[in-house]
Amino acid sequence: MxxxxxxxxxAAGAESELVDAATLPxxxxxxxxxxxxxxxxxxxxxxxxxxxxxxxxxxxxxSDADGLIVHRGRTAYVLLNLFPYNSGHMLVCxxxxxxxxxxxxxxxxxxxxxxxxxxMRVLREISRCDGFNIGMNQGAVAGAGVDEHLHQHIVPRWAxxxxxxxxxxxxxxxxxxxxxxxxxxxxxxxxx
Numbered sequence: 001m002x003x004x005x006x007x008x009x010x011a012a013g014a015e016s017e018l019v020d021a022a023t024l025p026x027x028x029x030x031x032x033x034x035x036x037x038x039x040x041x042x043x044x045x046x047x048x049x050x051x052x053x054x055x056x057x058x059x060x061x062x063s064d065a066d067g068l069i070v071h072r073g074r075t076a077y078v079l080l081n082l083f084p085y086n087s088g089h090m091l092v093c094x095x096x097x098x099x100x101x102x103x104x105x106x107x108x109x110x111x112x113x114x115x116x117x118x119x120m121r122v123l124r125e126i127s128r129c130d131g132f133n134i135g136m137n138q139g140a141v142a143g144a145g146v147d148e149h150l151h152q153h154i155v156p157r158w159a160x161x162x163x164x165x166x167x168x169x170x171x172x173x174x175x176x177x178x179x180x181x182x183x184x185x186x187x188x189x190x191x192x
Contacts, residue, residue, distance in 0.1 A: 041043075055082075056093045056149040068178060070185040071118075076111045078119055078189075080182050085133075085155050088185065089177045090125050092116050092152040099148050100138045112152055119154045122188045129156035 058080055059067035068080040069089065081089040092115045094108045104112070116134060123129055133155040137144040176184075 009092055024151050034134070043047075047056070054097060054149050055089075055146060056151060057097050058095075060095060063173075064186065065179065065182065068182050070182055071115065071189045073111050073115055075108045078115050081153070081180055082178070084178075085153075086157065087181055088127050088129070088156045090123070090154045090185070091117050092119065092154065094150055097148065101136060101150060104150065116152055116154055118190065121155065122185055122190075123156045126184050126188050128155055130159045131157045133157060 055092045059069060060072070060077060061067075062069075064070070064072075068082065069077055070080065075096075076092055076094045078090055078092050081091050093110050094104060094112065096104075096108070098104060101109070120132055120134075123132070134153065136150065136152050138147070138150070140147040
């Protein structure tokens, strides 16, 4: 470690050395930092922009790769969550902009269920997950990040995914890039 008050260390500035963060400007705290610059798109958009330009209405207008879409159905489609809890975290959305499950038609409900089952089978095949969390958060008060457009979560779970990172550090380690996961899931999705 370098002592910033040492002249000999300052003269050797050409060498890269580890510096004790406690000696740098700022006030040390107990927080660990996980740099996630990709989330700035979500943060900069803000809640009002998410309502004005619904990401679940916009996704089907994009290419499958750009929209993170793994399958397009008749009344609903499946895409990866841009901010996944685990690798392979998918969302099943109706194309119609509806906020709650009770607003869905019988055909939409049936296809959301069918796509959820297929998504589970595909994830089990390609990722060998041990289980799933399946659910819908309807309304901001229930924890929905996009509360104006109904979507069901399919979160693959492994016996070892609840390690110290999320429990102690409130951090998730995601071993695969979204594009790689999208290609794997879309490639394994059964054709109609």
